[in-house]
């Protein structure tokens with residue numbers, strides 16, 4: 757039997773490894789936005805520069821726009 761949840765969680769930790777304090781239930785509630793694009797539901801603002809950000813960035817990029825997130829976490833594949 758193939759357990760799809762395990763693959764999913766590995767993906768989660770790769771993208772959101774800075775959120776290690778999140779519990780399993782928190783992750784489940786955020787799976788919806790995890791699979792969304794970075795420009796979907798631009799209903800939020802970066803907490804650093806106030807630029808419009810997506811629901812995905814809000815949940816998975818520490819409420820930062822891509823630029824501020826990369827500056828903070830030094831992501832290479834920007």
Ligand SMILES: [Zn+2]
Pocket residue numbers: 802803804805806807820821822823824825
């Ligand atoms: Zn920003």
